Amino acid sequence: MASVSSKTNRADINHIINALEKRHFFKLVCGASLTDVQMVENLSFVFALAGAHVIDLAPTADVIFAAKKGIERALRVQPSLLKPIPMASIQLDKDPHFRKVEVDYNLCDVCGVCVKACPTEAFKVERKDKSENRKQFIYSLERCFGCGACPSYCHTSALKMLDTKPTPKETLEEMIALGITVIEFHFGENIYNLELVLNEIKDLVNKLDLISFSIGSELLSDENIKAAAYLCYRLAGEGIILQCDGIPMSGGGEKIYRNMKNGNNVGKDASTMDSKCLHVANIIQKENLPVYLQISGGTNQDSFSRAIELGININGVAIGSYARKQLMPYLDDLNDENKLQNAVRIAKDLVQSVGLNQEVEK
Ligand code: SF4
Ligand code: SF4
Known part of the structure; x- marks a missing residue:
């Protein structure tokens, strides 16, 4: 399979690569199973105005159209906006997001x-x-x-x-036909299945502009997290995003990351929120692979700073259920100027939390 980095020259992808390089990449996760099109449109609208780089979506045509509609609405409000890129999440094997x-x-x-x-x-x-x-x-x-x-x-x-059981080939074909060339692949416990499934859809994968693989602590042992990272790199080349996934769809919150700071194991036993994704990122970064590391699952506005404090050099953060929860009181009434402004302010706080205090790392 061709290296992804050689195919990231499209102008609309460049600002994403730039954000990853500068380590302030922000992805809004609408949810791999969220198919409420009005909510997707509203979230895309608000987070486009807030400066999100990527909007991660369920892989269905109506959801993709809803996200594009939200982004277009944002462009009408702010024509100079750098458009966020819609990303579709596709399940290659059993994964709790679907x-x-x-x-x-x-x-x-x-x-x-x-x-x-x-x-x-x-x-x-x-x-x-x-x-x-x-x-x-x-x-x-x-x-x-x-x-x-x-x-x-x-x-x-x-x-x-x-x-839910979408077939990867049909889903990917439909996404490419809709112009979606930034894809996140999710896979299950049997990581060696990944090679088999990806090989079956190799021709389609080679048409993509940017690939992310979600590597979850919920499904994998520490050894398998490492093995999965190597496998993704071997299959798709440098320049891919490895999403270090913690507790999927958890809402983000606790500060028990101190466990990790104190040298304690925060693997499968930790009843924490973003500590699990930080744990995954910590394991993968030690391998020094030429990939971008982005955390997700239990993340919130403090997650980037926590990573920096722990010496974990992530390139970005994805926030999902925590962001949606914060915006719920505003989403149904965005025609009200005050509510829209409040929603964008909350979204901006989340987007701009990524990249803060990078100097702490040194
Ligand atoms: S609580 Fe979670 S699983 Fe239950 S309906 Fe709401 S989103 Fe779905
Ligand atoms: S919690 Fe109550 S309302 Fe909800 S599904 Fe169960 S019985 Fe019905």
């Missing part, structure tokens, strides 16, 4: 407990009829991005996580 919750309405007693558990407000309990007191449970499949939080809140076991 799932949705399924509701068994026969079991649901409409208690409403799960409503508050969902960070994207995918559930609602409404009165069936104004004159009656009977309630109904409403679930928006599109809003569910598969975080997996809600089943444990349900006392009747009405909520179950189901994997």
Whole structure:
């Protein structure tokens, strides 16, 4: 497979490479399973205005169109904007990013407990009829991005996580036909399957402008994290992004990274948020591969600084559920100038947190 770095000359990719080189690359993760097109459009709109470099999306045509619409809206507000690039996340093998919750309405007693558990407000309990007191449970499949939080809140076991199963070849063909040439591949526990699957879609992969591989601590041992990094580099060459993934779809928050700072193992046992992705980045950076390292999974506005403090030289940060959670109060009403300004301010704080205090590293 050809080296990716030789194919990154497209003008619209150059500012991404530049951001990676200068280590202030920011990716908004809409969610590999988030198919609520209005939310995707609004998030893309706000984060384009905030200066995000890449917007990571579910690999479906309507989601891609929604993101492009959001970016175009941002360009109308700010024509000098450097356009963020839409990236599609594609599953090569079983990966926790690709799932949705399924509701068994026969079991649901409409208690409403799960409503508050969902960070994207995918559930609602409404009165069936104004004159009656009977309630109904409403679930928006599109809003569910598969975080997996809600089943444990349900006392009747009405909520179950189901994997979605897109085929990599068809998905990649569709994405390329839509002009999406920046792709993130997700793969499962069996890392050696990666070579097999990638070989089957080699001709399509060679058409891409930039490739990211997501390497997750949830699925892999420390040894396999290292092996996966080497494998991705061997298969796709230098200039790829290795996304060091921690706790997928977790919302980011705790400061237990101190464990790591104190030399403690923060591998699979750590009940932390971004410490897991920092752990993955720490393992991979020791291998000195000519790749870009970007963290994701449990990340927030402090994650870049934490990496620097720990001596981990990452090139960028992706923020997903934490960003979406922060913006939820504003997203449905972006025509209100105040709400739009507040949303962009919050998004900018996240984008600009990447690249801060780089000097600490020395
Ligand atoms: S809590 Fe998570 S898994 Fe459950 S509906 Fe909401 S986004 Fe989907
Ligand atoms: S927690 Fe379970 S029973 Fe209660 S409303 Fe949600 S799905 Fe229904």
